Amino acid sequence: MFRRGAGPRIPSGPRSGPQRALIIAGFVSRVGNGLFNTAAILYFTLVVHLPATQVGAGLTIAGLCGLAAGLPAGNLADRYGPRKVWLTALALQAATMAAFVLIDSWLAFTLVATLDRLAATAGGAAGGAIVARAGGEHPAAFRARLRTFVNLGVVLGTLGAAFAIQSDTRAAYTALILANAASFACAGLIAWRGVPDCPPLPRPQGHRQWTVLADRPYVSFVALYGAMGLQYQTVSLLLPIWLTAHTDAPRWTVAAVYAINSGVCALLQSRLGSRVETPRQGGRAFRRAGLLFLVSCPLMALTADVPVWVAPVLAILAVSVHSVGEVWESSGGFALGYGLAPDHAQGQYQGFFGLGFDAGQALAPLVLTGVVLALGHGGWLLLGLLFAGLGVAGPPVAAWAEQTRSGQSGSDPAGPALPAGSAGPAADPEASSVEA
Template sequence: MVLSSFANRIGNGLFNTAAALYFTRVAHLPATQVGLGLSVAGLVGMLAGVPAGYLADRRGPRTVMLVTLAVQTATMLGFLAVRSWWAFTVVAALDTLALCANNAARGAVIARVGEDRPAAFRARLRAVANLGVVLGALGAAVAVQWDTPAAYTALILSNAASYLVCGLLLLRVPDYQPVPRPVRERRRLLVLRDRPFLCFAAVSGLMGLQYPLVSLVLPIWIASHTQAPRWTVAAVAVVNSGVCVLLQARIGGRIETPAHGGAALRKAGLLFLLSCPLLALTARAQAWPAAVLLAVAITLHSLGEIYESSGGFALGFGLAPDRAQGEYQGLLGLGFDLGQALGPALLTTLCLGWGERGWLALGLGFAVLGATGPRVAEWGRRTRGAALGQAA
């Protein structure tokens, strides 16, 4: 499972780093059309998570993963033929549907592979995944430097090949059979009646705004609002990934129960409350002091990212019943995807539009969300029997 995830993320790093350049420079689509198409695809893809998770619970999660990997291989090859906005949007929507379905089924597989410690295993996977993305991004940098159609095409073919490798390695993972559910539950989605988990999914989705904050907003902030050297844009990305690779498994391995997860979300909120004002201060500093502030701020932010993701794993797996892990992970993915879809508009308005006040407001928002973590965890623990329709 670790090797499968690693192969997949190398391919993602190769493709995602230079995808926008391929679509604009090789497929000759305007950047605005690419952005619109990806937004449409993201909204369509959100529809797949919960149904795919339900299917994974009823038919076996590995089977669903293998089918979605086959679809993603086909969509990668389909991108090579894209030369119009409609074709691009259709292929991107199919790709995103398969991705969201894969993530839901993958969560169910992780819950079974991780046995009694799924959150710790998920943290280990995330550390390996970050390393794979870094390696893929380094390979993409070569293609971007060459800046030829052949180089960009090679990235897409490599990503398609990574899905095949991922699937072949996944065949070595046991084909876990569905966990039986009571007859009265077989036609109902448990997760839609589980209010504590619905609340947690909303909190998790909003705290997930910290991802586009680093990938989208921070590079623009550094380049347009600070005097820091331009190379700090790349340095910030390297530090962010490096901290996650080095510390994700070490910290995440200690965050396993819902109670641990709630406390971790609170700690993440406090770390974001420290990092956001520091990022705001970079606008007032000279070049090298700004670079130092950025290094400190992104280190704190990366630690917050580790605690936020590890807390989410502990709550996501710990509050979900074994017989509906795919269904629950699908809803969790839906909340995350919705946050990512709304994030760019919200974050650019706050941080780039409001400036320093926006950064402070964002830090306070993260702290408030994190503070709800322990309460949500306790609510979930206290109501597991009633929320799942079982005898307490």
């Protein structure tokens, strides 16, 4: 079904030097993300003195502009090699993040945030292409380990940011920004030392620059994945608003659900994600995720109907179920997103994959607060039904995609791996430099 590429495999397993370097690079960059993202809105509003509405508008503009970089950067990675594009993107992210300490107006903030998002999107496309070739003999297990460690990085960064938030000084917030900039620079150095130049793969006759747009099964999958991505902000945005505005649960419950979500994902990602390697398995994982979200969403709604001492327990139970669904959803997304992409066009396909996810995240606040929250309990039920419907569509889309690729030979979705002794950059569609 898939063409098997030529070339040596990198050693697989947690003791593999190349994969270990990749995991370290991803962990370092996500510690920096956790440090800054936790306090970003506070820095921009309390230190730079921008109104929250202006911050929101600037981030929206930056996010929408950032979508434009995915496909062009992916094409550059396929044509000239992903390493060059990824290292360039990391350098730009380090520079733009450091530039945040110099901004003093909304225009400057929006410009820097836009450049940051363009670099992050380009880096995601190129990084995804390298991850596809660095998976070794068990790419699903490797991607699961990678995601486990980047999740741990975010948790550690978030905990570290608490000290800066508590001191609430310009110097403390500036230190967070510069630490995040340094994390991108360190990740780039790790990749620069450990990643040899990764040559582009030969393109078959008939290859087109925007071939992914003609791949209807893949476009359908990306649409499903982008819509299912609402589940991330269900925990980070919708549930905290619901708990504080519609329940009598103590305020520490919000922090508890964040911790439970991160902890469950970190503990289960390798265990469950390593079982999802083929597109067919990815489709089934997607279905499991949708059904778990169908259970978790009504449970979250019920926190408004129970006594104050029950609400935290019910919220933690709901988030635990939801987090298991998140692990299945991300694992299925990786199996389909990488496994359905042709070897020679991984950069382009990963760019489109990230574009779909980012578009869903951009629409999530409008859908969750403007529709679900406005409808109350009924909105939560509809949200759960939406997730279940998207999940049920996973296996048919995976089967359709496999049928369209049945004329290809081989069975390796990742293509030729990096040479022994190499490592790729950490690519995660959920990663971002500036969030609020």
